[in-house]
Amino acid sequence: MNNHLTHREMLTYVDGELSRTESRRVNKHLHSCWTCLAEMERLKGDIAILLDAQNEAFTPALPPPPRPWLGFDVILAHNRSKRPPSWLIRFGGEIRAFLSPAWITTVSAVVLLLVFCGYSVFRIQTVSAKEVIQKIEVADRQRRTITKDHVIRERVHIRKTTRGHASLNSESLDTWKSPTSAYWNIEHRDSAAADLKAKYQTLKIPFDLPLSAASMHSWEMAAGGNPTVSQEGPDINLIFANAHGEEARPVDRVTLLIEQRSWHVKQMTLDFSDASFEVTEDEYSLVPTSEVPPDLLAYLQPPAAEPAMKRVSDIEMSALHPPTVNLDRVALDVFATLHSLKADLGEPVTVTRSQRGIVVGLSQLPADRQHEIHAALYGKEGVQLELEAPRASLRKRAVASEQAVPADSSTALQIASQEGNEDQRLVKYFGTSQKQQDFTNKALGTSTTILSHLYALKGLQTQFPAERPLTPEQQSQLHSLVQDHLSSISANLNDLTNQLASLDRNFGVSSKTPVTGPVAATWQSGSLDLLEKARVVDHLLRALLTTSQLPASPESALPQIDQNLFMLRAELDSFNKKDVH
Amino acid sequence: MNNRSMGDAKSLEVFGLSRRDAAFAHAPMLHERVAAIYETHREKIYGFLVGQGLDPAKSQELAQEVFLRFFLALQKGGEIESEQAWLYRVASNLAVDYWRREGRSMWVELDSLPAVADRLHSKDLTPEAAAVRAQKLKRVAAMLARLPKEQRLGVHLRMQGLRYCDIAKILGVSVPTVSGLLSTAVERLRRTANE
Numbered sequence: 001m002n003n004h005l006t007h008r009e010m011l012t013y014v015d016g017e018l019s020r021t022e023s024r025r026v027n028k029h030l031h032s033c034w035t036c037l038a039e040m041e042r043l044k045g046d047i048a049i050l051l052d053a054q055n056e057a058f059t060p061a062l063p064p065p066p067r068p069w070l071g072f073d074v075i076l077a078h079n080r081s082k083r084p085p086s087w088l089i090r091f092g093g094e095i096r097a098f099l100s101p102a103w104i105t106t107v108s109a110v111v112l113l114l115v116f117c118g119y120s121v122f123r124i125q126t127v128s129a130k131e132v133i134q135k136i137e138v139a140d141r142q143r144r145t146i147t148k149d150h151v152i153r154e155r156v157h158i159r160k161t162t163r164g165h166a167s168l169n170s171e172s173l174d175t176w177k178s179p180t181s182a183y184w185n186i187e188h189r190d191s192a193a194a195d196l197k198a199k200y201q202t203l204k205i206p207f208d209l210p211l212s213a214a215s216m217h218s219w220e221m222a223a224g225g226n227p228t229v230s231q232e233g234p235d236i237n238l239i240f241a242n243a244h245g246e247e248a249r250p251v252d253r254v255t256l257l258i259e260q261r262s263w264h265v266k267q268m269t270l271d272f273s274d275a276s277f278e279v280t281e282d283e284y285s286l287v288p289t290s291e292v293p294p295d296l297l298a299y300l301q302p303p304a305a306e307p308a309m310k311r312v313s314d315i316e317m318s319a320l321h322p323p324t325v326n327l328d329r330v331a332l333d334v335f336a337t338l339h340s341l342k343a344d345l346g347e348p349v350t351v352t353r354s355q356r357g358i359v360v361g362l363s364q365l366p367a368d369r370q371h372e373i374h375a376a377l378y379g380k381e382g383v384q385l386e387l388e389a390p391r392a393s394l395r396k397r398a399v400a401s402e403q404a405v406p407a408d409s410s411t412a413l414q415i416a417s418q419e420g421n422e423d424q425r426l427v428k429y430f431g432t433s434q435k436q437q438d439f440t441n442k443a444l445g446t447s448t449t450i451l452s453h454l455y456a457l458k459g460l461q462t463q464f465p466a467e468r469p470l471t472p473e474q475q476s477q478l479h480s481l482v483q484d485h486l487s488s489i490s491a492n493l494n495d496l497t498n499q500l501a502s503l504d505r506n507f508g509v510s511s512k513t514p515v516t517g518p519v520a521a522t523w524q525s526g527s528l529d530l531l532e533k534a535r536v537v538d539h540l541l542r543a544l545l546t547t548s549q550l551p552a553s554p555e556s557a558l559p560q561i562d563q564n565l566f567m568l569r570a571e572l573d574s575f576n577k578k579d580v581h
Numbered sequence: 582m583n584n585r586s587m588g589d590a591k592s593l594e595v596f597g598l599s600r601r602d603a604a605f606a607h608a609p610m611l612h613e614r615v616a617a618i619y620e621t622h623r624e625k626i627y628g629f630l631v632g633q634g635l636d637p638a639k640s641q642e643l644a645q646e647v648f649l650r651f652f653l654a655l656q657k658g659g660e661i662e663s664e665q666a667w668l669y670r671v672a673s674n675l676a677v678d679y680w681r682r683e684g685r686s687m688w689v690e691l692d693s694l695p696a697v698a699d700r701l702h703s704k705d706l707t708p709e710a711a712a713v714r715a716q717k718l719k720r721v722a723a724m725l726a727r728l729p730k731e732q733r734l735g736v737h738l739r740m741q742g743l744r745y746c747d748i749a750k751i752l753g754v755s756v757p758t759v760s761g762l763l764s765t766a767v768e769r770l771r772r773t774a775n776e
Binding site: 050065070 | 744760761
């Protein structure tokens, strides 16, 4: 065979860096040229030698660090103190050499004056929407700081304009807020206020004072898109609108008019597809509880009720007050809610315990899904939702690393590689590549479903280890969740076993006596083992059915898959017999 | 307050913690997390930098700089897909910047060969075969130390699992150039191994 492969082609092929066309050409050549095939094997062997040389000879022969390592705290502190001065300071230092102190003082004063004037004139052009939102939050927090002897009353004027009609409906509405509750005093069912309230209920927007920062955030989530800010006379316009081309949102546009002096929201306009609501503040006051009607006060400050989700200051957050909620109960409630939304099955939702409650991380989810889960968990006692992603990457990496198959897996994973042959044999077996693709999608889909339930079980196991004492009611709720996952795993195991049976028959894989392993005492201790086996099955399936870097032959992969499926089944059955308690 | 409006009040809900509150609760976690990663990976990053021909003191200083940058990147909310790849990428960029400032070839100074030989371990080999293998590994390691710096960096980054396009970005060259560099380097190392 002429035109042998070059060394460069071989290395690029081994590294998986060739284009698809080139890769096919090289693959085809290797099928017909023993010389290149043998050389390719030698190259792989030599790469192993290079790695060994790097690990066993090169790296150990490098000189050790000359100094002891600094602690990370020290590096951070050192960085703060040694951070180079800004260019302004450096520039100041340069000119100080040839300017007198009097000159410096005069020039500095003039520069400061110019900067101040420029800031005053142009500051709205330089303030971002994010900064505006932050300022609104700060101002709102100050306004809402009240004692138990007062409640807030915000009287607003609501104007409703129905699209396609000239009619205008308007009325005043009194809204009330205590540290724990909010109340809208709607007088008439057929009114602009009642219609607005219906919008809140339909979209599961939590009730609060209509022009509060909390309301703003709720509508911001409903509108989506990036906020924009603009100047309108002495005030600022902040707009949340669905970007062009994005999917439809429940509200088309939310416009806030903000008083720049106080950063208070004066007016909010909600544009829906069928109507528009303009909410303007008429009056805002703190009312002594002695002046509040008794029935309203009883609602706003129920004597026996604990605050469901307390808005605490940063000082209070430093765990001066230990949590009063039962975290197990809250965690079970959260898992049950997530499970009802199927949000525990492979979606990047994290559930962790903090000093203040159960933290549910939703930052990796799309806005729509965030909104859905937010609505479902909203108002649950002791639940904190994390919607932003300052450290999303870490969590993402953590999820990714969890799902990777470990290189030193304790479960035997032996893949016999016979490059190129299996693909043709599988195509021949399936008849067409489309049928093969369909089979692959179905089998891998089933395997992924099994894995997602096992990851959910792992989440439960992390929160509820076997030694954690639970009340009978909590045990029952946990049992129900675990049983649900185990049933789904069991059903999908059956599916996968049936799907693979015909492959076993075709490739003559005999059903040897399966080896059974030790069975875990509890579902908590067994769930990790189950997960490990399911990951091995998934890995083998991908090696067998997809264009894997480590392709596997049916004769090698199928018996291992069958063995692991059998062990999974045996362990599941043992849990069912023990009734997973 | 009339009865009907109190009936409407049943649907009222209570507000919870703000997003800022929730994010604040995790602030100490970042510091602890990066400190743990620093403890785990600092020796490897140091070895990587020394392996690129930088002197040990400079390598240790730059290794610490890598983790500081990692912390600052996360603090700013940067997206980091793979933590390890990120660390090696930044370490490589620092090494390349250093080369450019120094503008000279950089061979790696390895410790004496007996020290290398002591660390070698060969399983299931006869003493003779183990000795042959040890000699082979030492020859390859010595050649790796003498490779041109771009080739050596390319090989090391490939060993860390970086793709050609990532290596190309670090070296400021095209992907085919990386392919050529790696091919040349690997062929030299293979010839040395099979001498």
